[in-house]
Amino acid sequence: MNGDPTVALSTNEKHKGMKDFKGQYIYTEKGNPFEIWLAQLMEKTISYEQDKYDWQRPMSFTNWVTTDLLTHPYEPSEDEDKVSVNPNLIHTTKKFEPGLFASYHIYPYYPDFLNYEPRYLAYQDHREEKNNYAGYLQNMKEVHHMPVLVAEFGIPTSRGLTHRNVYGWDQGFHTEQEQGKILSRLYEDIVEEKMAGGMVFTWQDEWFKRTWNTMEYDNPNRRPFWTNLQTGEQHFGLLSFDPGTKLKVKVDGKSDDWKKLNSKSVYKPSKKLKALNITSDEGYLYLHVSAKEMENQKLYFLFNTINNQGQSKIPQIPSLKTKGIDFVAELNGKEDSHLWIDSYYDTYYFSYAHQLQMIPSVKGTDTKDNGMFNPIRIALNKELAIGEGKNKRTIPFDAYETGKLQEGNSDPNSSSFDSLADFKVNESSGIAELRIPWALLNVKDPSQKEIMGDIWSKKGLESSEKIKGIQVGVVAVNKKSNDVDDTFPTQKKGELLLKDFYLYKWKNWEYPTFHERIKPSYFILQKTYGRLQAEE
DSSP states (O other): OOOOHHHHHHHHHHTTTOOOOBOSSEEESSOOHHHHHHHHHHHHHHHHHHHHHSOOOOBOOEEEGGGOSSOOTTOSOGGGSSOOOOGGGEEEOTTOOSOBOEEEEOOSSOSGGGGTOHHHHHOBOTTSSBOHHHHHHHHHHHHOSSOEEEEEEOOOOOSSEEEOOTTSOOEEOOOHHHHHHHHHHHHHHHHHTTOSEEEESOSBOOTTOOOTTTGGGSOTTSGGGSOOTTOGGGOOOSEEEEESSSOOOOOSSOSHHHHHTTOOOSSOOOSSEEEEEEEEOSSEEEEEEEESOOTTEEEEEEEEOSTTOOBSOBTTBTTOBOSOBOEEEEEOSSSSOEEEEEGGGOHHHIIIIIISOOSOOOTTTTSTTOSOEEEOEEEEEOOEEESSGGGOEEEOOEEEETTBOOBOBOOTTSTTBOTTOOEEEETTTTEEEEEEEGGGGTEEEGGGTEEEOOTTSTTGGGOEEEOSOEEEEEEEEETTTOOEEEEESOOBTTBOOGGGSEEEOOOOOSSOOEEEEEOHHHHHHHHHHHHHHHHO
């Protein structure tokens, strides 16, 4: 059982006045119907094991922070603090010797009260540092009459972010090394606060999962067939399921893996740009550009994914004329590289400005070819009201730019490995590599080439289209003059014609390919376990 407040509350209301349970091994005192029901299940389980195997073992039920036995005045959602499922109301008779323990899934970033409750924010841990996670553990240990097991705690290595923690232990957007360090820290807190133990969630990544802030933008029936790097719930594992039967492309600013693929340039060499190579797998679209020199160049990748819409002008390249551009990837150094989306095709804006009216609207966004590109953003929290009385305050709507591109090395075997790396520019060899998660291109299911349709149509976010492929162009811009130095394809009469763009096609698949890889976090956690065991 995992604590669902609505189920627990409705059970209590439906069976109000239910008498306490008194079994051979388990009984309740002043229990609510839901706790009585749990006690009955525990009794049945113990009886079966005793009768069948002449065996007894410690007993628990899995609970969740939203149904803990504490009251949280700083929880903004009524649904997340409206009922308790209290293990203290369930007891054992002398016939059951092993005893009971409480069991909770406790993560550092959700529910929201963990980030706002003063007691937890002010709590000093064994390091003499403020630590809301340790503060909550201490409070839970304090109020229970039995051992408390942290049956789940975890940190995902997804590219996308889902919830923030006030001290940075967020749900998502962590490198695999950061995952190991944060998990180690949380486990140290579990040990120091004298909990009964802690279990890391989870051993392996899970491609089928969803998160609240991305679930409306993909095909829910096809999630297991590809890996969505934007979805935090898919990447909790210490074992990664990487796309492909083996590593296809390392984003490291080199060409060796492209040569192994026998990849050919999709364009003929031009005056500055020498080649563009493209490939893909169950996780990413990969691009490789070689040029005569990169030191003074900004690179722009132009993408046409959906027909009959897109922009004809690129704000960052005002002199360029083109048509139908839905996305622009701008590589302009570590601090100023972004993936931009046609504002008309921006699902974030459509959701939170048009549908929910939680962010300001911008005139003309619902018009095709309006001249505006938006940064790609993800919502993290809707506006929250927290606290009571004089302490009541409003926390504003929160989002972040997930389209900001990170430079790094995605080679797992490199000492500089960065699992969040999006691109790498090697100026000395004139090479730039880029990988883009499918979801950032509004792809709902790459296995069937299904993309988001016209979101301003009647179907809204439920609209979708099947495409033949993605058209890709490249523009090299001089950093100093901002003049266009070269383009793929070649301009004709001062315009990049969409019909000349290369159409990248890939084969559909029904069964995804993958290969296993142990993340660096595994080895970091392994050392932590060994050290703590040695200190006992």
